[in-house]
Amino acid sequence: MLHPFVARIQPKRVYLTRLALLCALLIVPCVSHAQTVEIHIRIVNGKNGRPIKNETLRVWTTRNHVDADLWPTDATGSVLLKVDGNAQIALDENLNASCRTLPANQQSFQLLYSVAEILNKGISAENTCGTIRVTAKPGELILFERPFTLMEKVKGETPN
Secondary structure, eight states: OOOHHHHHHHHHHHHHHHHHHHHHHHHHHHHHSOOEEEEEEEEEETTTOOBOTTOEEEEESSTTOOSOEEEEOOTTSEEEEEEETTOEEEEEOSSSEEOOOOOTTOOGGGOEEEHHHHHHTOEEOOOSSSSOOOOOOTTEEEEEEEOOOHHHHHHTOSOO
């Protein structure tokens, strides 16, 4: 037989334990599943402003660059990605030259873009290949590229 004081406390403890368990069960699914969002990446020719179609982008969502996925651009030079809204992504062009300025000793695949920033205001990378400027809309990342020149191909400066 329980002491009367303990008998009164025990139902409250069971109630609080059950309430805590219920709260944990409701919170864990929200925390464990990252919010997947859609962003558009548009590849534009930095010299003439036309979309670059059939370019294959390598896209990473982590810094280790092991999980790169290949994404071909469509006829409008666009790729639709579904990614974690809290992630950062890195991109590397495959068939064309980049028109981005990179910090010293850094490759294009090491330049990170915040998915949250892309969603909130959009990002339009700088264009070092010409005067073409395109303003990104929220949810859009715009990168500028250009075809390799004949001399770059002869010197073997292309990635192929």
